[in-house]
Amino acid sequence: MITREDVDQAAARIAGRVRTTPVLMLDAGHSPAEVWLKCEFLQHTGTFKARGAFNRILGCQERGELDPEIGIVVASGGNAGLANAYAAAAVGVPATVFVPLTSPAVKVAKLRAAGAAVVQEGAEYADAYELAMAHAARTGAVYCHAYDQPEIAAGAGTIGLELLGQLDGVDTVLVAVGGGGLMAGIAAALEGQAKVVAVEPENAPSLHAALAAGEPVDVSVSGLAADSLGARRIGDIGFGVAVRTGVKSVLVNDEQVAASRQFLWDNYRIVLENGAAAAYAALQFGAYAPAAGERVAVILCGANTDPAGL
Incomplete structure (x- = not known):
């Protein structure tokens, strides 16, 4: 389990090692809400994961655990x-x-x-x-998990702290979920300050299935976003933080993911991997319907993709 304190510590530890990624306001008419796109695909190596990697490695180094x-x-x-x-x-x-x-x-x-x-x-x-x-x-050797370690998740959560500093208030954050590390970190960072909505492909619903079952369960995985959102089981950290903070899961299908990826390229010249486009698909196709005037941030978390299909 992680808390806001863990995310604060991560932010201090990785300062100067990662990029502060920009936010871009969605054009009027594309949503009844005020929507901001958090452009984390501009992070080192093209995804948010550099944050958790630095936090894990530097934390182990500080404690003398890293040879x-x-x-x-x-x-x-x-x-x-x-x-x-x-x-x-x-x-x-x-x-x-x-x-x-x-x-x-x-x-x-x-x-x-x-x-x-x-x-x-x-x-x-x-x-x-x-x-x-x-x-x-x-x-x-120090093992660095893809998503289910406290320092990995807390590092990812520094995106949430950045949002608080970049926006004059945020009501809701939409974030794609695979193993749950990114969602857990952001939910911990924003606990008590903003709602976090998890977005998952219909054919890779690790958190959705876990919330329905009351515990992490194995799911079958397939589809467009399986390469980045293809965890067969939500991580224990992700599940625990989701339950504690009241994260809800909504589902999108492959056609919606593909259409949103194309939309963001056509209108904003943003190139995303399919998993990252899933978060925006929830907004574009109504899996999450914000109220008029609601301030929404969508995490665009990765761009390691072949742009030839756009």
């Missing part, structure tokens, strides 16, 4: 792997990233370009995760 010769390990061929590789290089420690054999060559190349030692083993992500955990136990 500068061994460094960190992560299981991810996607955004988390890239962010942690970047943060480790910036701090000056090695990063080992385990990815399954099925990982696209372009992602492996990006990880290596970021300075990571890449180990390709296992048929799927679950195998890479087990191998990464074994590596951590064997070598003493």
